[in-house]
Amino acid sequence: MAVNTYKTIIIGAGISGLGCAHKLLENNYDNFRIISSDIGGRILESKSKDVEYGAYYIMSIYHNTASFVKRGRRIKPTNLIFHKNNHTYGIFDKKIFTHFFQLIKLIFILRKFKKYYESFKTNCLYSSQINCLKSDAYLWKLYNSNADSFVKEKQIKEIVYDYLAEALHGTAFMPIKSLNAFEFLHFSLPLIAPVYEFNFKKQEAINLVKTHWIKDKVMEIKNKNRKYYILTKNKKIICCENIVVATPPIISKKLLKFKQPLREPASAHMFHLSGKIKNDWNKGEANLFDDKNRMLAIAHQRDNSYLFYTKEEKPDFKRYFLNYKIIRYKYWNPAFNIGGSNLVEFKQGKNLYLIGDNNICGLEDSYIYGMYAANKILGKTID
Ligand SMILES: Cc1cc2nc3c(=O)[nH]c(=O)nc-3n(C[C@H](O)[C@H](O)[C@H](O)COP(=O)(O)OP(=O)(O)OC[C@H]3O[C@@H](n4cnc5c(N)ncnc54)[C@H](O)[C@@H]3O)c2cc1C
Numbered sequence: 009m010a011v012n013t014y015k016t017i018i019i020g021a022g023i024s025g026l027g028c029a030h031k032l033l034e035n036n037y038d039n040f041r042i043i044s045s046d047i048g049g050r051i052l053e054s055k056s057k058d059v060e061y062g063a064y065y066i067m068s069i070y071h072n073t074a075s076f077v078k079r080g081r082r083i084k085p086t087n088l089i090f091h092k093n094n095h096t097y098g099i100f101d102k103k104i105f106t107h108f109f110q111l112i113k114l115i116f117i118l119r120k121f122k123k124y125y126e127s128f129k130t131n132c133l134y135s136s137q138i139n140c141l142k143s144d145a146y147l148w149k150l151y152n153s154n155a156d157s158f159v160k161e162k163q164i165k166e167i168v169y170d171y172l173a174e175a176l177h178g179t180a181f182m183p184i185k186s187l188n189a190f191e192f193l194h195f196s197l198p199l200i201a202p203v204y205e206f207n208f209k210k211q212e213a214i215n216l217v218k219t220h221w222i223k224d225k226v227m228e229i230k231n232k233n234r235k236y237y238i239l240t241k242n243k244k245i246i247c248c249e250n251i252v253v254a255t256p257p258i259i260s261k262k263l264l265k266f267k268q269p270l271r272e273p274a275s276a277h278m279f280h281l282s283g284k285i286k287n288d289w290n291k292g293e294a295n296l297f298d299d300k301n302r303m304l305a306i307a308h309q310r311d312n313s314y315l316f317y318t319k320e321e322k323p324d325f326k327r328y329f330l331n332y333k334i335i336r337y338k339y340w341n342p343a344f345n346i347g348g349s350n351l352v353e354f355k356q357g358k359n360l361y362l363i364g365d366n367n368i369c370g371l372e373d374s375y376i377y378g379m380y381a382a383n384k385i386l387g388k389t390i391d
Pocket of ligand 1: 019020024025047062063064224254256370374
């Protein structure tokens with residue numbers, strides 16, 4: 009069987025694999041291929057291209073990912089409706105005034121985190137995520153602290169559990185107590201940084217990699233005589249010196265057979281629905297539910313359809329809709345691995361690199377991780 013040989017292979021064309029490919033091409037590094045059956049991965053749009061089924065929002069501080077996404081409607085905190093213990097309220101509920109000092113404290117904490125997080129992201133271009141975390145005592149402590157303990161220690165429990173817990177439950181699909189404090193603050197940044205819906209510039213991403221794209225799936229990686237041999241679903245064998253694995257954590261673990269435990273997985277059943285919603289759920293742009301609820305979120309879309317996220321496989325839609333039609337169902341299982349503080353190393357062997365959202369979840373960090381892997385191959389990193 010003919011064996012094609014390249015200097016570098018990227019496995020996976022989600023935002024982290026694309027970040028790697030983009031950076032290599034920017035540096036006129038041409039001797040690589042990207043293997044994936046799709047472009048975008050967990051950025052997944054509806055047929056009409058109006059609704060994003062996977063990653064849903066970008067923040068104004070997503071400076072790097074910006075080249076692959078087009079900003080959409082702003083998601084304003086004032087348009088969110090919270091549901092806790094059968095009580096429905098908006099941001100200007102009396103709770104916010106009762107806990108006003110906690111709110112101020114939370115904003116200060118988030119502003120401090122944002123400052124550190126911004127320089128962390130810059131450092132992550134040239135040094136691995138783990139090294140960057142370890143070299144910053146503040147972020148390292150956050151990463152290794154439980155979010156719930158952090159919230160109690162900072163005495164911001166009421167404001168967090170009346171507002172952020174619902175927002176995090178709807179976006180991280182996990183209760184706060186399962187997150188580390190870094191990820192908790194990371195997912196809470198929308199409180200101080202503008203957030204937008206987006207459209208993936210898929211065609212631009214395809215155009216960027218099309219001459220380097222092998223539409224296939226990797227089944228196995230073998231290491232022989234200092235070279236890697238990749239076996240694909242279409243029965244191809246591809247040989248290379250460097251591999252960048254940019255698949256979802258669970259797949260990466262299987263492909264690389266590494267022993268380090270992953271972070272805890274978070275899952276959600278997602279339904280894209282059209283129909284007439286009941287008045288109780290038709291107030292804001294998104295309904296968010298407390299973390300004891302099996303419901304996660306209902307987000308009203310620009311085309312008057314709804315994204316419905318729940319822990320239930322067969323939810324009682326009649327509770328929420330007068331009439332409805334399911335346009336698309338997807339079980340994100342897992343959507344991401346986000347619970348706890350386990351870290352997975354970047355370097356998994358000689359010239360074998362692992363990127364993606366193993367350690368930090370989200371488009372921007374995944375994209376930066378891809379750029380870092382490219383910098384490693386280009387000999388531009390400092391570690
Ligand atoms: C429902 C949901 C909502 C989210 N919301 C947000 C949000 O609002 N904002 C945000 O920033 N982030 C959000 N995220 C997280 C974000 O989508 C991910 O962190 C990010 O997309 C990870 O990118 P990735 O490239 O590492 O992985 P992926 O996007 O999963 O890409 C992996 C790639 O690997 C390919 N692949 C898999 N197996 C193989 C194989 N065997 N061989 C070859 N290729 C393979 C896949 O086809 C894919 O192309 C959300 C995720 C989900 C699921």
